Amino acid sequence: MTTQVIMLNGASSSGKSGIARCLQAMLPDPWLTLGTDTLVAALPASLRRGDSGISFGPEGRVDTGPAFRALDVAWSQGIASMARAGARIVVDEVFLGGPASQARWREALRGLEVLWVGVRCEPAVAEGRELARGDRVPGMARRQAELVHQGVRYDLWVDTTRAEALECARMIADRV
Amino acid sequence: MTTQVIMLNGASSSGKSGIARCLQAMLPDPWLTLGTDTLVAALPASLRRGDSGISFGPEGRVDTGPAFRALDVAWSQGIASMARAGARIVVDEVFLGGPASQARWREALRGLEVLWVGVRCEPAVAEGRELARGDRVPGMARRQAELVHQGVRYDLWVDTTRAEALECARMIADRV
Amino acid sequence: MTTQVIMLNGASSSGKSGIARCLQAMLPDPWLTLGTDTLVAALPASLRRGDSGISFGPEGRVDTGPAFRALDVAWSQGIASMARAGARIVVDEVFLGGPASQARWREALRGLEVLWVGVRCEPAVAEGRELARGDRVPGMARRQAELVHQGVRYDLWVDTTRAEALECARMIADRV
Amino acid sequence: MTTQVIMLNGASSSGKSGIARCLQAMLPDPWLTLGTDTLVAALPASLRRGDSGISFGPEGRVDTGPAFRALDVAWSQGIASMARAGARIVVDEVFLGGPASQARWREALRGLEVLWVGVRCEPAVAEGRELARGDRVPGMARRQAELVHQGVRYDLWVDTTRAEALECARMIADRV
Numbered sequence: 118m119t120t121q122v123i124m125l126n127g128a129s130s131s132g133k134s135g136i137a138r139c140l141q142a143m144l145p146d147p148w149l150t151l152g153t154d155t156l157v158a159a160l161p162a163s164l165r166r167g168d169s170g171i172s173f174g175p176e177g178r179v180d181t182g183p184a185f186r187a188l189d190v191a192w193s194q195g196i197a198s199m200a201r202a203g204a205r206i207v208v209d210e211v212f213l214g215g216p217a218s219q220a221r222w223r224e225a226l227r228g229l230e231v232l233w234v235g236v237r238c239e240p241a242v243a244e245g246r247e248l249a250r251g252d253r254v255p256g257m258a259r260r261q262a263e264l265v266h267q268g269v270r271y272d273l274w275v276d277t278t279r280a281e282a283l284e285c286a287r288m289i290a291d292r293v
Numbered sequence: 294m295t296t297q298v299i300m301l302n303g304a305s306s307s308g309k310s311g312i313a314r315c316l317q318a319m320l321p322d323p324w325l326t327l328g329t330d331t332l333v334a335a336l337p338a339s340l341r342r343g344d345s346g347i348s349f350g351p352e353g354r355v356d357t358g359p360a361f362r363a364l365d366v367a368w369s370q371g372i373a374s375m376a377r378a379g380a381r382i383v384v385d386e387v388f389l390g391g392p393a394s395q396a397r398w399r400e401a402l403r404g405l406e407v408l409w410v411g412v413r414c415e416p417a418v419a420e421g422r423e424l425a426r427g428d429r430v431p432g433m434a435r436r437q438a439e440l441v442h443q444g445v446r447y448d449l450w451v452d453t454t455r456a457e458a459l460e461c462a463r464m465i466a467d468r469v
Numbered sequence: 470m471t472t473q474v475i476m477l478n479g480a481s482s483s484g485k486s487g488i489a490r491c492l493q494a495m496l497p498d499p500w501l502t503l504g505t506d507t508l509v510a511a512l513p514a515s516l517r518r519g520d521s522g523i524s525f526g527p528e529g530r531v532d533t534g535p536a537f538r539a540l541d542v543a544w545s546q547g548i549a550s551m552a553r554a555g556a557r558i559v560v561d562e563v564f565l566g567g568p569a570s571q572a573r574w575r576e577a578l579r580g581l582e583v584l585w586v587g588v589r590c591e592p593a594v595a596e597g598r599e600l601a602r603g604d605r606v607p608g609m610a611r612r613q614a615e616l617v618h619q620g621v622r623y624d625l626w627v628d629t630t631r632a633e634a635l636e637c638a639r640m641i642a643d644r645v
Numbered sequence: 646m647t648t649q650v651i652m653l654n655g656a657s658s659s660g661k662s663g664i665a666r667c668l669q670a671m672l673p674d675p676w677l678t679l680g681t682d683t684l685v686a687a688l689p690a691s692l693r694r695g696d697s698g699i700s701f702g703p704e705g706r707v708d709t710g711p712a713f714r715a716l717d718v719a720w721s722q723g724i725a726s727m728a729r730a731g732a733r734i735v736v737d738e739v740f741l742g743g744p745a746s747q748a749r750w751r752e753a754l755r756g757l758e759v760l761w762v763g764v765r766c767e768p769a770v771a772e773g774r775e776l777a778r779g780d781r782v783p784g785m786a787r788r789q790a791e792l793v794h795q796g797v798r799y800d801l802w803v804d805t806t807r808a809e810a811l812e813c814a815r816m817i818a819d820r821v
Contacts, residue, residue: 135777141337142776147346147360149335149368159325161317162603170323184323191380192325199371204364245811248670249663251514279807283773311601318600338779421635424494425487427690455631459597493689499698499712501687501720511677513669522675536675540732544677547727556719 120293121200121229123148123207124222126269127236128261129177130247132277132285136236137207139286144293149199152209156192160185177256179213193225200229211261216268234289235271238262239278296469297376297405299324299383300398302445303412304437305353306423308453308461312412313383315462320469325375328385332368336361353432355389369401376405387437392444410465411447414438415454472645473552473581475500475559476574478621479588480613481529482599484629484637488588489559491638496645501551504561508544512537529608531565545577552581563613568620586641587623590614591630648821649728649757651676651735652750654797655764656789657705658775660805660813664764665735667814672821677727680737684720688713705784707741721753728757739789744796762817763799766790767806 123140125133137150157171164170169182181189200206212218219233238246243258273292275285299316301309313326333347340346345358357365376382388394395409414422419434449468451461475492477485489502509523516522521534533541552558564570571585590598595610625644627637651668653661665678685699692698697710709717728734740746747761766774771786801820803813 135774138338138779139773139777141779142339147337147340147364149332149364151335155331155335156325159327159331161323162314162607163318164323188323188325188380191375191378194378195371195375195380198374199367202367202370204367204371242809245667245809246663249667249810251666251669255514281770281773282777311598314603315597315601317603338783418633421491421633422487425491425634427490427493431690457594457597458601490690494691499689499692499716501684501716503687507683507687508677511679511683513675514666515670516675540675540677543727543730543732546730547723547725547732550726551719551723554719554722556716556723
């Protein structure tokens with residue numbers, strides 16, 4: 118069966134978005150890219166600051182409250198429906214909850230053909246890239262580097278430390 | 294029954310996004326804002342240029358091809374699922390197909406409580422705002438001004454020609 | 470003598486940028502638009518947060534430290550040199566220091582033909598537009614509304630409360 | 646004498662902006678980053694499309710007309726004045742004219758202490774990164790890769806093909 122969803126999970130500044138855009142350019146069918154950043158941009162401004170939403174604290178700490186988590190559940194079910202309706206989707210995600218996040222997505226995506234991809238980058242390198250991007254809260258890259266992968270199971274790992282986004286995308290495209 | 298989806302339909306530069314952000318700030322529950330711009334940003338770059346995707350031509354002409362339209366159908370079904378899963382959603386849309394676009398959304402949103410809002414702005418004023426934004430293809434505002442409303446039925450009209458986004462949002466919020 | 474610099478001074482969310490883009494579209498010669506936002510984007514990330522740079526606090530409070538102010542002085546001298554070298558420039562500014570800011574710019578722009586324009590908007594309306602933009606710290610619009618104009622002298626006032634950016638730009642263009 | 650201007654010249658997608666942000670984070674004094682992108686953003690929208698401005702054509706072709714070139718000369722003189730007034734500046738540039746561009750900048754920056762840095766990236770790698778960015782006209786990276794360095798003289802070369810932006814920035818910072 119052909120892949121319907123490519124789930125890219127990795128820390129902030131690990132290089133997921135670049136891989137997603139390369140996949141979109143490289144795969145013969147049209148694929149949408151949607152992810153955490155899309156959801157965060159869709160929130161009311163107050164939920165990007167307050168306790169019940171998502172907050173970006175010092176040293177790269179990210180906290181989520183009940184209102185954000187409820188929307189996140191609905192969001193993942195919506196993504197699954199898009200895929201069931203025929204859209205191929207690259208999901209650009211950060212499993213802040215590790216295996217619990219994966220379980221939630223697995224539940225939402227039930228019945229769909231999903232390729233689970235772990236996107237890894239050595240923390241020191243990711244931290245340098247976070248600095249080079251200049252628009253991210255410093256510290257997220259390092260803090261999340263291990264965290265988001267603990268206890269998560271993948272079909273495929275890619276490592277952007279020494280491989281370009283395009284090479285990683287090729288490895289993934291070969292499995293689609 | 295309480296409103297689950299607020300559908301804002303209006304031409305480019307008619308002021309929908311500003312109304313959506315005011316609604317998010319004003320309504321007691323958290324509402325997501327998603328729309329055409331979100332979908333376009335999620336497309337492969339090639340579909341934002343090519344014949345099968347969406348193309349922004351001279352004089353504000355917007356054409357959509359089969360690949361875009363198929364993704365658009367899946368997208369609207371995904372939005373509906375998010376709402377069914379409990380997320381309240383402001384949809385920021387441009388019914389390029391007029392009543393056919395509305396019929397498609399009506400079908401996708403079946404069973405949900407939807408408030409249909411037409412966002413109008415006098416073409417000459419919208420055109421000036423398009424110029425003031427500076428990041429839109431000139432001509433879309435005028436070209437779409439009438440087009441997107443022809444044959445579409447609403448619960449409520451708002452007109453941004455002389456009313457601020459905040460006032461329009463208040464009128465909508467009163468109906469939610 | 471023909472105008473070389475159009476200085477737009479007004480509070481955050483008073484509508485300066487929209488006027489600037491309309492002026493650029495309307496004036497026969499090519500004009501650059503540069504301003505506070507350009508300078509802030511050019512700063513090291515640390516100066517957009519720290520005490521010596523510029524900081525955006527709660528309730529719309531903006532504080533500037535010595536490092537920012539030194540760069541700001543150099544910035545205004547650079548803008549003046551561009552104008553002396555033949556570039557026509559719309560400066561999109563916020564005189565946080567009121568007359569002291571104007572004196573500093575007057576000194577930098579010495580010998581150039583400058584049109585000083587005050588951009589006003591009723592605080593309640595500006596506050597609504599700030600909400601509608603969604604990307605500004607809430608409170609700046611109201612806090613700065615009076616502050617930036619106190620003791621400042623203009624060739625021309627425009628008021629965006631009820632006039633569109635395009636109309637304001639026309640009034641300015643008539644004086645260039 | 647201490648360096649007042651760091652001139653980074655390299656093709657589109659060679660990694661200059663990331664290096665600039667790392668330099669800003671790493672150098673003890675505050676440095677501004679300004680460059681071609683800043684100037685292009687300051688142009689009237691019509692000059693980003695028309696013959697007299699700058700146009701981004703198929704296959705990554707970039708053409709500049711007389712109006713753009715006149716503004717570019719004034720721009721470089723303004724940057725030089727900012728540096729003379731005490732602002733340290735990283736200039737993020739693309740010498741589309743090769744040695745003529747360098748001669749023009751050398752003339753503008755006369756009397757200032759400038760570190761000339763060539764930023765190189767293997768064309769195939771730069772092309773992949775262009776794809777991964779997703780917001781650039783495809784083809785610029787490859788087309789400009791050699792072109793912008795031909796006949797240009799540097800104090801220092803950095804190569805982002807296998808070195809991270811942070812490492813390149815360290816090599817540059819050691820020379821400041």
